Amino acid sequence: MRHHPLTHFFFDAFLSATRGRLGYHVWMGCLTFFMLLGAYAYQIQLQEGLVVTGMSDHVSWGMYISNFTFLVGMAAAAVMLVLPTYILDDIDFGKAVLIGEGVAVAALAMCLAFVTVDLGGPHRVWHMIPKIGFFNWPRSLLTWDVLVLNGYLALNLLIPFYLLYRRYTGRQPEKHKYVPFVILSVFWAVGIHLVTAFLYAGLPARPFWHNALLGPRFLASAFAAGPAFIILVLKIINHFTDYSIRTVIFHKLAMITTVAAQINLVMLGSEIFVEFYHPTEHTESAMYLFFGLDGHTALVPWIRTAIVLNIIATLTLSIHRLRHHPIVLPIMGATLFIAVWIEKGMGLVVPGFVPGPLGDIVDYHPSWIEIAVTSGIWAMGFFILSSLIKVAIDIESGRLSAAKRQSGGVTS
Amino acid sequence: MTESSPLRRWVQGLLNPEARRHLAAEPDADDTGFAEGAAAVLDKPLDRRQALRALAGAAGAGAALVNAACSPLSGRNEEAQLRWEEFFKKNYRLMTDSERSATVDRLERLAAGEQKEKVHIQTSKPAAGVLFGYAFNISKCKGYQDCVTACIEENNLDRKSNMQYIRIFEIENGQSSLASANGSYYHKVPADGQYYLGTQCFHCENPPCVSVCPVGATWKEEDGIVVVDYDWCIGCRYCQAACPYFGRRFNWSAPEIPAEEINREQHYLGNRPRKKGVMEKCTFCIQRTRQGKQPACVEACPTGARIFGNLLDPNSEIRYVLANKKVFRLKEELGTEPKFWYFSD
Amino acid sequence: MTTLLRLGRPLAVVCLWSALLFHACSGGKPPHHPKVSETIAAHQGIPQPPDSRHLTADVKREVVAFVNQPGHGDFFVETRSDKLAHAPCSGCHEGAVPNNAQPQAHWDITLEHAPPQVMNCATCHDPAHHGDGLIFLSGTKTTFDRSYQVCRQCHFEQARDWAGGAHGKRLETWTGERIVRSCTGCHNPHQPKFHKRLPRHAATPTASDLPREANHPDTKESHHD
Numbered sequence: 016m017r018h019h020p021l022t023h024f025f026f027d028a029f030l031s032a033t034r035g036r037l038g039y040h041v042w043m044g045c046l047t048f049f050m051l052l053g054a055y056a057y058q059i060q061l062q063e064g065l066v067v068t069g070m071s072d073h074v075s076w077g078m079y080i081s082n083f084t085f086l087v088g089m090a091a092a093a094v095m096l097v098l099p100t101y102i103l104d105d106i107d108f109g110k111a112v113l114i115g116e117g118v119a120v121a122a123l124a125m126c127l128a129f130v131t132v133d134l135g136g137p138h139r140v141w142h143m144i145p146k147i148g149f150f151n152w153p154r155s156l157l158t159w160d161v162l163v164l165n166g167y168l169a170l171n172l173l174i175p176f177y178l179l180y181r182r183y184t185g186r187q188p189e190k191h192k193y194v195p196f197v198i199l200s201v202f203w204a205v206g207i208h209l210v211t212a213f214l215y216a217g218l219p220a221r222p223f224w225h226n227a228l229l230g231p232r233f234l235a236s237a238f239a240a241g242p243a244f245i246i247l248v249l250k251i252i253n254h255f256t257d258y259s260i261r262t263v264i265f266h267k268l269a270m271i272t273t274v275a276a277q278i279n280l281v282m283l284g285s286e287i288f289v290e291f292y293h294p295t296e297h298t299e300s301a302m303y304l305f306f307g308l309d310g311h312t313a314l315v316p317w318i319r320t321a322i323v324l325n326i327i328a329t330l331t332l333s334i335h336r337l338r339h340h341p342i343v344l345p346i347m348g349a350t351l352f353i354a355v356w357i358e359k360g361m362g363l364v365v366p367g368f369v370p371g372p373l374g375d376i377v378d379y380h381p382s383w384i385e386i387a388v389t390s391g392i393w394a395m396g397f398f399i400l401s402s403l404i405k406v407a408i409d410i411e412s413g414r415l416s417a418a419k420r421q422s423g424g425v426t427s
Numbered sequence: 428m429t430e431s432s433p434l435r436r437w438v439q440g441l442l443n444p445e446a447r448r449h450l451a452a453e454p455d456a457d458d459t460g461f462a463e464g465a466a467a468v469l470d471k472p473l474d475r476r477q478a479l480r481a482l483a484g485a486a487g488a489g490a491a492l493v494n495a496a497c498s499p500l501s502g503r504n505e506e507a508q509l510r511w512e513e514f515f516k517k518n519y520r521l522m523t524d525s526e527r528s529a530t531v532d533r534l535e536r537l538a539a540g541e542q543k544e545k546v547h548i549q550t551s552k553p554a555a556g557v558l559f560g561y562a563f564n565i566s567k568c569k570g571y572q573d574c575v576t577a578c579i580e581e582n583n584l585d586r587k588s589n590m591q592y593i594r595i596f597e598i599e600n601g602q603s604s605l606a607s608a609n610g611s612y613y614h615k616v617p618a619d620g621q622y623y624l625g626t627q628c629f630h631c632e633n634p635p636c637v638s639v640c641p642v643g644a645t646w647k648e649e650d651g652i653v654v655v656d657y658d659w660c661i662g663c664r665y666c667q668a669a670c671p672y673f674g675r676r677f678n679w680s681a682p683e684i685p686a687e688e689i690n691r692e693q694h695y696l697g698n699r700p701r702k703k704g705v706m707e708k709c710t711f712c713i714q715r716t717r718q719g720k721q722p723a724c725v726e727a728c729p730t731g732a733r734i735f736g737n738l739l740d741p742n743s744e745i746r747y748v749l750a751n752k753k754v755f756r757l758k759e760e761l762g763t764e765p766k767f768w769y770f771s772d
Numbered sequence: 773m774t775t776l777l778r779l780g781r782p783l784a785v786v787c788l789w790s791a792l793l794f795h796a797c798s799g800g801k802p803p804h805h806p807k808v809s810e811t812i813a814a815h816q817g818i819p820q821p822p823d824s825r826h827l828t829a830d831v832k833r834e835v836v837a838f839v840n841q842p843g844h845g846d847f848f849v850e851t852r853s854d855k856l857a858h859a860p861c862s863g864c865h866e867g868a869v870p871n872n873a874q875p876q877a878h879w880d881i882t883l884e885h886a887p888p889q890v891m892n893c894a895t896c897h898d899p900a901h902h903g904d905g906l907i908f909l910s911g912t913k914t915t916f917d918r919s920y921q922v923c924r925q926c927h928f929e930q931a932r933d934w935a936g937g938a939h940g941k942r943l944e945t946w947t948g949e950r951i952v953r954s955c956t957g958c959h960n961p962h963q964p965k966f967h968k969r970l971p972r973h974a975a976t977p978t979a980s981d982l983p984r985e986a987n988h989p990d991t992k993e994s995h996h997d
Contacts, residue, residue: 063680064678064679064680064681064703064704065662065677065679065680065704066588066679066680068679070679071679072667072673072675072676072677072679073673073978075664075667075668075677076664076668130663133663133664134661134662134663134704135660135661135662135663135664135677135678135703135704135705135706136660136661136662136704136705137661139659139660139661139662140661142518142642142644142659142661143641143642143661148518148642149518149520149521149642149643149644149659150641150642151640151641151642151643154638154639155638155639155640155641155665156639157639157640157641157663157665158641161641214665217639218635218639218668218669219635219671219761219762220635220668220669220670220671220672220761221668296604296606299606367668368668370606371673372670372671372672372673372758373594373596373605373608373610373626373672373673374604374605374606374607374608374610375610375673375978376978377978551822554819554820554821554822555819555820556815556818556819556820556821557819557820557821558811558812558815560808562938564938567939569966570971571969571971571972572971572972572973572975573972575972575973575975576972576973579973588976589975589976591973591975594975595971595975610975610978611974611975611976611977611978612971612975613970613971613974613975614970615968615969615970616968616969616970616971617966617968632806632807632808632811633805633806651811716946717822718822718824718827719821719822719823719824719827719945719946719947719948720824720827720944720945720946721942721944721945721946726944728941729958729966730958730966731939731940731941731953731958734937734938734942735946736937736946736947737819737821737946737947738808738811738812739812739815739816739819740819740821740947743937743946744936744937744938744942745937747936747937747938748936748937748938751933751936751938752938762805764805764806764807764808766808770938772929772930772933772938772939
């Protein structure tokens with residue numbers, strides 16, 4: 016019985032993703048456990064309402080939206096690999112770029128999941144479908160975000176799919192077919208992160224967010240944390256698989272990370288100067304974040320940790336010898352990743368709500384439900400990422416191809 | 428689709444008599460079959476109304492089917508049918524008059540089933556030449572909070588979470604920043620050396636909450652009242668982040684009101700009981716003010732600190748205040764143009 | 773690919789510049805937010821408020837007789853005499869009551885309105901002809917329903933605002949017949965100041981309110997006395 020090669024492709028991809036060494040299965044099993052835990056917690060949240068979270072009328076967005084914001088940046092950062100590879104024909108990046116796009120897809124899936132679990136009425140999301148529902152576009156920035164995120168997800172699924180499928184069937188990808196989409200995705204990546212920043216920056220009600228630097232800072236921190244994360248992933252791949260990544264790729268990624276982290280630090284300094292040189296009532300959120308307000312210091316240890324980590328990582332990476340060091344680089348990458356996660360997650364979202372518009376100071380502490388759901392979604396993201404990378408590597412290394420299938424290389 | 432397709436006949440064959448009766452009773456029952464719904468989705472340029480009706484009809488029929496199998500009670504059956512149709516209804520703003528009366532009818536029937544007592548849900552529209560405005564006299568307010576209680580009772584606010592639309596702040600004389608105010612005092616009032624300032628939704632002429640809503644579930648009516656369609660809200664809470672006045676409240680859990688305390692005179696956009704996971708807010712007591720009555724807070728105020736009226740009527744009290752008093756609004760620099768002014772004697 | 777790039781860049785530059793040029797020449801307007809005052813100015817039509825006559829039909833009222841009232845049509849004041857427990861005075865008092873008499877039946881009344889040099893019972897009540905109603909400073913008589921005219925002798929500013937609508941309470945409706953409460957409908961004329969009492973409602977404290985109370989125990993004490 017002869018099927019279309021596309022069917023074979025998906026079938027083989029599925030097989031590749033579900034088979035592997037013991038370590039792979041243990042890893043995927045752990046992720047599944049966390050996903051199930053998250054699902055259980057989410058079921059409780061659906062049943063009881065969002066009252067089981069730590070959020071309140073005063074701090075009405077918490078951990079979910081914090082992670083969403085951070086992950087949009089991760090998704091956007093894939094462009095840092097896409098741009099040189101596809102447009103400037105920089106072959107060094109060729110191998111890394113599929114991984115980068117895998118990160119983007121996983122990050123976007125997590126973004127959409129975080130937004131969904133944050134909704135009070137997820138079963139009414141169909142109200143957003145144009146024509147059937149009411150899509151408040153172009154007035155609401157949230158509708159822009161829905162558009163750009165889904166569009167970006169589609170782009171990042173399509174391009175790697177096309178490349179891998181050509182490779183699978185043993186043909187060269189045709190440039191005129193995918194390069195236009197690549198160019199589009201480059202602009203789109205900047206777009207998704209700027210639009211997400213505008214979600215916040217467009218609210219004069221929250222002076223902490225209402226500043227023009229927010230968008231550029233989002234980009235800078237994303238282009239620091241994103242490639243840093245990709246460095247980590249590539250290191251792991253390099254270590255655990257036979258798919259070897261050349262050192263020069265790490266050097267280039269480290270360079271991107273470093274420059275972005277430096278710019279991010281400059282912007283942080285600029286922000287701190289404006290807030291504290293002459294403190295106004297609008298400084299209170301920053302005061303709460305960095306020093307605590309009226310004895311409320313929930314975020315202070317976090318943000319100070321983030322800043323220290325940020326500075327250490329940026330300084331270390333700025334020294335050539337250390338940046339090129341095979342051990343120091345991933346450690347500093349992880350440091351930077353954590354620093355940005357704190358700074359752009361909870362460190363950005365929560366202080367926007369404290370003090371409230373009428374001066375109320377209410378601390379926010381995530382509940383175990385939120386933590387469980389959040390880790391479940393992260394596990395889902397890693398699950399998606401792992402399977403995508405597994406398939407991509409199998410195809411790229413030539414283990415998985417239509418030719419092999421015919422010669423009986425892959426059997427079911 | 429003039430001839431009934433096999434698929435449609437098959438679906439109809441599956442229906443229980445009650446569901447079939449219901450479909451037959453629909454004015455344009457021709458549109459309500461599942462087959463038509465599918466056809467509309469697949470090969471016609473989608474007429475939203477028809478498709479939704481079709482889907483709702485089909486879904487309702489399905490629910491009726493399941494329910495008929497599970498429970499012999501026809502009451503349950505009817506409830507499931509009503510709930511399905513409620514789920515698939517439109518944004519209130521886009522409904523025709525007949526659709527509005529249909530949903531009100533369903534809601535009243537559902538409420539009667541739940542609470543064993545009749546409620547009345549108005550759909551009264553804004554009157555021409557009316558724009559509501561509010562003035563608050565900070566030298567008259569003594570902080571008694573009679574308004575808060577009246578608001579809770581009138582608007583069926585959640586008793587469990589102690590939700591309140593109105594907040595009264597105690598501020599030291601000589602201060603004006605709300606940051607130094609006490610929003611939850613409980614001692615004998617008026618306290619010496621303090622003055623009192625109340626906040627609620629200010630029904631901005633340029634409301635930031637309305638612009639940000641991704642599904643258009645909140646909007647400003649012609650008479651200036653900013654309302655929420657509780658059945659359309661998806662609970663993203665973007666409006667809550669956008670409001671500079673803390674005017675919006677979220678139902679973090681299912682609201683609870685003792686049955687005997689429910690105010691049964693309701694408005695679709697006003698005080699009808701909300702559900703878990705949706706936004707709500709002050710509506711200037713739309714169920715009262717659209718009838719010519721004063722809002723509950725104004726009526727309850729023992730000191731006459733609250734003034735409500737028509738901004739377009741030059742003889743109204745609110746216009747007198749604007750013309751003769753030194754007024755201010757909160758955070759005027761944000762350009763939200765609240766229709767809520769503060770003044771002092 | 774390279775040809776695409778070589779052509780694409782000048783093309784993009786041309787597009788960008790023409791877009792800029794077009795924008796610069798089109799004389800764009802600054803973004804404008806509607807103001808309430810503009811909305812009011814734009815709607816000078818005749819209000820068609822809901823019919824509210826049935827809401828005020830049962831309120832006993834009297835037309836307010838006011839000289840120099842600022843630009844208003846007739847409005848009404850809720851009557852008072854039908855709500856007074858002891859009225860009419862002639863029910864008990866037949867003749868004159870001495871000015872220095874003990875209050876006796878009116879034991880519960882203490883006058884906390886103005887210093888005794890300024891005001892005593894006889895400022896508003898006529899001891900000589902203790903009839904039904906009040907007197908002006910001139911000694912002219914008036915009824916309990918027109919107490920606002922008596923109060924106005926001193927509190928002319930409040931009376932002006934009351935007539936205009938910035939002071940006092942309108943009853944039932946915001947539209948239609950304007951019926952307001954009389955001065956004595958809200959203020960006890962003998963103790964016109966509002967009294968201290970506990971609020972009707974206790975708000976859920978937010979964290980920001982708690983430490984401040986704890987930090988200033990003395991202010992809290994003083995509130996409780």
